[in-house]
Amino acid sequence: MQQAVVSPIKLEAFKVACSSCNLRELCLPVGLSAPDLEQLDTLVSTRRTVPRGETLFRSGDTFQSLYAVRTGFFKTCVSAEDGRDQVTGFQMAGELLGLDGISNDRHSCDAVALEDSQVCVIPYSQLEELSRDFTELQHQFHKIMSREIVRDHGVMLLLGSMRAEERLAAFLLNLTQRLQARGFSASSLILRMTREEIGSYLGLKLETVSRTFSKFQDEGLLEVKQRAITIVDPAGLKRLVNSASN
């Protein structure tokens, strides 16, 4: 990913355990006490590598596990029968993938790696079992599901009532905020996704995304060099998002 304050490369030096993972403050283990954490280590024992462009799972696949992004970057997308598809989210280190699968025992979206990535495999039936004995884990898991619902509602607000500039501004602020929580710069980032994928997520065409980037640059809000973005005026972006158009 970007230039990290704590290099993600070093992660590999730690042993394969949630209790010693430096993502534990961002991932499933948030807030767990030591004994609970130890139990989680027994649960999450395998990893999976997903090269850029490959899918972690596809719509229709039988659901067995959740996945925590360890390194890398993913998109999830749903598609209609007619082939249209919609990016429903972008996931980075510490974020969970696969929650959609619980409802039907089948996944209902595709998860695609946007760069070479690694995930921790969390067998779902074992997670349910473990969360019966460890209430903190249970509670934490529920919170994560609920957070996803709240996030989705935010995206609906964006798609339903914001204009192109507001959407892109909100998107950039959200991305940088999440990157910052992971020790990356708040002001510069490399986009892992294409203009088309951003457009799909934001309900815009890729040309509109491109034009809006250019406009932001002209207005001195950003510097844009293809996928390298520098945020020059974060306050200006925030103003864009919060000021009603109507």
Added chain:
Amino acid sequence: MQQAVVSPIKLEAFKVACSSCNLRELCLPVGLSAPDLEQLDTLVSTRRTVPRGETLFRSGDTFQSLYAVRTGFFKTCVSAEDGRDQVTGFQMAGELLGLDGISNDRHSCDAVALEDSQVCVIPYSQLEELSRDFTELQHQFHKIMSREIVRDHGVMLLLGSMRAEERLAAFLLNLTQRLQARGFSASSLILRMTREEIGSYLGLKLETVSRTFSKFQDEGLLEVKQRAITIVDPAGLKRLVNSASN
């Protein structure tokens, strides 16, 4: 609600228990075995009446309970700082409200009754407790949360990539399908919400909703008399949703 095959009024004759509630096939108890169901009865002991126009909870309220709609009809909406707001869903009998609150111990949306309604109160901490001992209940609860996530993704697809006609057609088909599952007619319904609320949900202005209703009527797909809708050509509506515009 609409003319019911099984009148909701009669529900009041049954005792206050999930195990004898005629919504149990649609609500939290789906698929629970007898012993689990009996436990659920101990959990859900109180009801709450919400008159039309009143809120069940508001964004910012502390979260304590989930609510299962027993009779009536709700909308949920989120709002941005600037006052814009977005309807994120409409809930009818058997559907759960309040899942958004788990993430933060505060609700992040408003739930408003669109007609005089009654909900069953499900104290959340007790639900967590109970679901530790009853794995079916645990699993069912997880499924419901996951289903909400999947539903939200569907709405994103709608908001991000469909045109006005497709959105309204999809909305109507979804409504009638849910009503049908509750024993109501598949072809005629009374809308409980205004054009403006439909528009907010679908990311359209109320005039557009109204015009689209009129258009559907002209094309012989619907009959529209204010809030009374009759679906004349369901196949035609489905064709609208599934045929890609691009």
Added chain:
DNA sequence: CGCGAGCTTGATGCCGATCAATGCATGTGG
């Protein structure tokens, strides 16, 4: 070095927003 995927930019057109007026149903007070 040249190819191709992805990005930018321009010209044009259309869908849905906006503004505005009228119609319709419900309810309330004279």
Added chain:
DNA sequence: CCACATGCATTGATCGGCATCAAGCTCGCG
């Protein structure tokens, strides 16, 4: 019981933001 107010819905006229179509451009890579 009618008159009028109020909230919601319909319909028309116009406008504007974003989509669409169409070239070029950039950069990484074989």
